[in-house]
Each structure stands twice: as C-alpha cells, then as structure tokens.
Amino acid sequence: MYAVRDEITATLQEIRDAGLWKAERQLTSPQNAHITTTQAEAINFCANNYLGLADHPDVVAAASDALQEWGFGMASVRFICGTQTLHAELEARIAEFVGCEAAILYSSCFDANGGVFEVLFGEGDAIVSDELNHASLIDGIRLTKAGRYRYKNADLADLRAQLEATKAAGARRTVIVTDGVFSMDGSYAPLDQICDLADEFGAMVLVDDSHAIGFVGAGGRGTPELFGVLDRVDLVTGTLGKALGGASGGYVAGPQEVVDLLRQRSRPYLFSNAVAPMVAAGSLKALEIATASDEGRATLQRNTALFRQLMTEAGFDLLPGTHPITAVMFPGEDGARRAGQIADAMLEEGVYVIAFSFPVVPRGKARIRVQLSAAHSEEDVRACAAAFVSARERVG
Numbered sequence: 001m002y003a004v005r006d007e008i009t010a011t012l013q014e015i016r017d018a019g020l021w022k023a024e025r026q027l028t029s030p031q032n033a034h035i036t037t038t039q040a041e042a043i044n045f046c047a048n049n050y051l052g053l054a055d056h057p058d059v060v061a062a063a064s065d066a067l068q069e070w071g072f073g074m075a076s077v078r079f080i081c082g083t084q085t086l087h088a089e090l091e092a093r094i095a096e097f098v099g100c101e102a103a104i105l106y107s108s109c110f111d112a113n114g115g116v117f118e119v120l121f122g123e124g125d126a127i128v129s130d131e132l133n134h135a136s137l138i139d140g141i142r143l144t145k146a147g148r149y150r151y152k153n154a155d156l157a158d159l160r161a162q163l164e165a166t167k168a169a170g171a172r173r174t175v176i177v178t179d180g181v182f183s184m185d186g187s188y189a190p191l192d193q194i195c196d197l198a199d200e201f202g203a204m205v206l207v208d209d210s211h212a213i214g215f216v217g218a219g220g221r222g223t224p225e226l227f228g229v230l231d232r233v234d235l236v237t238g239t240l241g242k243a244l245g246g247a248s249g250g251y252v253a254g255p256q257e258v259v260d261l262l263r264q265r266s267r268p269y270l271f272s273n274a275v276a277p278m279v280a281a282g283s284l285k286a287l288e289i290a291t292a293s294d295e296g297r298a299t300l301q302r303n304t305a306l307f308r309q310l311m312t313e314a315g316f317d318l319l320p321g322t323h324p325i326t327a328v329m330f331p332g333e334d335g336a337r338r339a340g341q342i343a344d345a346m347l348e349e350g351v352y353v354i355a356f357s358f359p360v361v362p363r364g365k366a367r368i369r370v371q372l373s374a375a376h377s378e379e380d381v382r383a384c385a386a387a388f389v390s391a392r393e394r395v396g
C-alpha cells in the first residue's frame with residue numbers, strides 16, 4: 001500500500017503542476033442567485049439553476065411535504081419494492097413534456113446515458129456520436145459492442161461521411177447521438193438537419209437535452225422544440241439536476257417498447273436505488289412550474305440578452321448565440337492565464353464565474369463561462385458585466 005500511496009501522491013502533484021486542480025468551494029447557503037461560501041458572498045453565475053427552481057419556495061414545500069407523507073428513502077430498487085405512485089407520475093409527466101410515449105427514471109442522467117446504449121445496440125449496430133458529447137454518453141457508448149463513429153462538432157458534412165461509413169460497413173441499427181446543447185460553448189446541435197440526415201440514412205436520433213430541458217424552446221420542451229422536431233427525435237435523455245429543480249435524477253424518454261425493455265435490462269436502473277420520494281415530488285413541482293407559465297423562461301431570456309448586449313458593448317469577445325451559457329473568450333497563448341486571473345478578480349468583487357482552459361476546452365480557446373438564471377435580477381446581470389470590465393482593467 002505504501003508504494004501505491006506514493007504513486008498516487010505523485011499523480012496528485014502532476015495534476016497540481018499542470019494547473020488542473022479542482023478545488024471545491026463550500027457553500028454555506030442554499031443554491032440561488034446569491035450565495036455565501038466559507039470565504040465570500042457572491043452573485044452566482046456558474047450554476048445550472050437556469051429557472052431559479054433549486055431554492056424555489058413551492059419546490060421546497062412540495063419536497064418537504066413529500067418527506068412527511070412518503071418518507072425519506074425507498075431502500076429498494078424500482079422493480080422490487082421501490083416504485084411509489086409518485087415515481088410513475090413523474091415518468092408520465094416527463095414523457096408528456098418531452099413529447100414521447102413513455103419515460104424511465106434513473107438516479108441521474110449519467111446513469112440514464114450509461115444504461116441506454118447497451119440495451120439497444122450491440123454487435124453489428126453503429127453509433128454515430130458528436131465529438132463534443134458529454135462524458136456520460138461516451139461512457140455509455142463504450143459499454144456496447146456496436147461500431148463507434150465520431151463526427152466533428154455539429155458538422156453535417158462529417159456526419160454524412162460517418163453515416164456513409166456505417167452503410168458501407170453494413171450496420172444493422174444506426175443511431176446518431178448528440179447533446180442538444182454543448183455545455184462549453186452554449187451552442188445548439190442543428191437537430192432539424194440532423195433529423196433530415198437520419199431520415200436519409202434510416203438512422204435513429206438520440207438527444208441528451210440536459211442543458212435545455214425546461215427552458216429551451218417556446219414551451220421549455222427542449223432543443224427538439226426549438227428546431228421543430230419534437231416528433232422526429234426518437235430518444236431523449238435529460239437531467240432533473242439542472243433547470244428542473246436541480247436535485248437529482250435523469251431519464252430516457254422514447255417509444256413505449258424501448259422504455260419497457262430498459263426497465264427489464266438497463267443495468268443502472270435494475271441495480272441502483274430508486275430516486276428518493278421528496279426528490280420525485282420536488283421535481284414534479286418543478287416540472288409543473290416550468291409547464292404552467294413562460295415567466296421563468298422570459299426572465300431568463302431577458303437576462304441572457306441583456307448580458308450578451310452589455311458584454312458586446314464593452315468589447316468582450318463572446319461566442320455568438322442565445323443560450324444562457326455565455327462563453328467569454330480569452331484566445332491565444334496567454335488566454336488561460338488571463339481568464340483565470342479575471343475570474344479570481346471578479347470573485348473578489350462578489351461575482352462568481354469560472355474560467356476553463358485546456359484540456360476542458362481546446363488549446364488557445366480559454367474562456368470564462370457565464371450561466372444566466374431566471375433568479376438573477378437585472379441589477380445582478382449589470383453587476384456581472386461591470387465586474388468583467390473592472391477586472392479587465394485590474395488584470396490588464
């Protein structure tokens with residue numbers, strides 16, 4: 001063991017030396033637009049709390065009531081004695097919201113993505129995956145014996161080339177797999193054109209809509225809604241851990257037979273505990289709020305547009321778009337250092353944003369990622385842009 005500990009210590013040092021160490025800030029408050037940590041008070045621009053539901057009083061109340069009514073935990077997987085009517089109701093509501101026949105709940109979207117591919121795709125099948133897809137999609141795909149094809153991010157010409165390769169290989173089932181929104185860029189997968197290609201090649205389409213569900217599209221039904229392809233996407237996965245309350249849970253939605261088969265065969269579903277009742281109830285309330293009114297989405301859009309406008313006027317280099325993930329770019333050799341220093345300087349002024357550099361994003365494309373929320377006030381948004389300006393002056 002001593003030798004192993006020394007080796008691990010060396011690995012830890014390598015991570016630190018490479019500047020890749022991830023330190024955790026401990027919050028001493030709930031998740032919200034304004035947070036306190038053990039070190040500072042800050043306006044928070046790095047949570048996935050897009051609709052501000054993580055600490056919404058109605059969501060908290062629904063979860064709290066459920067805790068009293070349904071107990072703390074299930075102490076069982078779903079198929080033994082871990083399914084309450086709450087779970088079935090949540091699955092039905094998710095399916096309805098994303099426009100699918102059925103949905104199946106997992107402990108997380110990481111598990112949903114880890115459990116969906118192996119059941120549906122095997123030897124002789126082909127999985128065609130965007131190069132920027134989330135780690136959980138990559139891992140889930142790795143668990144299959146299907147042929148793996150990778151295409152350049154949102155690149156339709158390369159997607160076509162890969163689909164042609166699957167055809168040449170005589171693939172049985174083919175599926176195109178993409179994030180709806182790419183989380184480092186805030187860009188969308190061009191789902192309308194991806195569905196066109198899928199039709200042309202007889203392929204299915206699976207979209208992981210974790211960074212969209214609840215707030216992208218006029219009704220918040222996600223990237224397929226935004227691109228007008230709700231009825232053309234075959235399978236959708238997503239998380240309850242971002243806009244929809246932000247607690248935990250993920251899902252796969254699709255045709256009834258697919259969901260039925262996943263319940264029989266999907267390993268993270270079969271061999272992992274049921275989602276806690278209070279989380280199911282809080283998520284149901286979050287879904288209800290997101291469905292009942294466009295108010296949260298309107299506020300989020302307003303905040304996003306204002307922030308992008310203020311930053312553009314101040315001469316910052318933004319990746320274009322409309323998603324609340326706003327990438328403020330610091331290109332070039334010196335970019336990683338500048339982005340890090342500016343983020344640090346902003347935290348001193350009470351604005352919490354995160355800098356990303358290689359290997360999380362390509363070399364020379366360092367950025368600060370700002371995530372807007374409906375929980376932010378106009379004043380919060382203006383404070384963020386102002387902090388960027390003054391940090392830039394200080395850092396030079």
Ligand SMILES: *Cc1c(COP(=O)(O)O)cnc(C)c1O
Nearest residue numbers: 108109110134208210239241250
């Ligand atoms: C956040 C995220 C996940 C993981 O969701 P969890 O429910 O937190 O496991 C999966 N896919 C994408 C695209 C994500 O952004």
